[in-house]
Amino acid sequence: MHNTARIYAVGVGPGDPELITRKGERIIRSAKVICAPTGAADAASYALSIVGELVDPGRQEILTQTFPMMKKGAELEAAWEEAASQVIERVDRGNDVVFITIGDPLLYSTFLYIRRIIQQRRPDIPMEIVPGISSVSAAAAAAGVPLGIAGDRIAILPATYEDYELRRTLKEFDTVVLMKVSRVFDRVYSILQELGLTGKGVFVRRVGSDQEEVVRDISTLLGRELDYLSMLIVKK
């Protein structure tokens, strides 16, 4: 289909291997190199576990790339630069490289940082993005909550914003998806209470994984230690 080696970013969806697209499957099966991100050098890549049955280590190079979670600044920057170098080297040898990302590559993924570096260093390398099922779509499906009907306005944002910003967004939008809600849940709950919206919130943890859980009575979550990978959908 093409003569020049290129980079693909394939969104592999939230966890269920059946939520990979047919295009994603084809590209993952055919590429010479698969780059899989992980948060710690000794940890398995979640994205790689999703595509496990599609790859063949005998025929493909599986390159696990570590992006230390909780690290900031120079150390993380160095990890991105190194990952970009590994990719460029393989493309220059004539091999297609696939980055696999959880969810959708354009929605809060690590790939976006590496993409920026590669675009700066080697704008000549063709890059194709294959969209994936985002954790937002998957959580809405698991919870059976519409994201938007007819003329609805939808907001997606980290729950860690200031109270007054969350309050305003919750007032103005028909649907609000709060990402990374685990650490600030009690604070978010009290804002919902103030706005009379506690009954409109649905909590979804680890969507698409074996530990997926949907909680409709969100008052039961107060004071609890919550999973890092969780979100709250508030639908008026």
Next chain:
Amino acid sequence: MHNTARIYAVGVGPGDPELITRKGERIIRSAKVICAPTGAADAASYALSIVGELVDPGRQEILTQTFPMMKKGAELEAAWEEAASQVIERVDRGNDVVFITIGDPLLYSTFLYIRRIIQQRRPDIPMEIVPGISSVSAAAAAAGVPLGIAGDRIAILPATYEDYELRRTLKEFDTVVLMKVSRVFDRVYSILQELGLTGKGVFVRRVGSDQEEVVRDISTLLGRELDYLSMLIVKK
């Protein structure tokens, strides 16, 4: 896998049959009845054209359901009620029914109206939603524009809202996706101009179809007749 007949809503993505998920493909191939929406009695179903190669009219019933575009109120309500009755009748005969929807079933789809009716009339019928690649994800991928990086705030809304609401949303959010932008483009452009954001807008029409087009210099669109199926992504 299950003994009772059920309803599936399968998002078939924006147009490219390869952007159907593996799960969507499996369910579409195996169901006895496929419901495909169309906007006019004499028009083909776009969703059906996407899944064309997966269905077999010799083995499956293909039920095209008309939801007259541009109609409102009683007439449209009657079309939804009729569609719901057709589905319930087939489930009661023991057949799985699949609704196919363009994009994602939970993001601005006609299925949501029929779902509401079925849930009221027959809450006992199991309904499973299979998420699909939304036109928003697909347009971002086609344009190569990130929807959100790190702590970004994202808003998705119809471009037909009042000027002051559009202006406020464009000021406050990092990414704004304006749906149904065709009829109000010139008005939206002047708001972007006022906010110094014209260079941040990317226009995408008919994403996923043969007529897909990405326009980066959006000033060229001024005064033109634009496609109904188009959106504008503004990424700061």
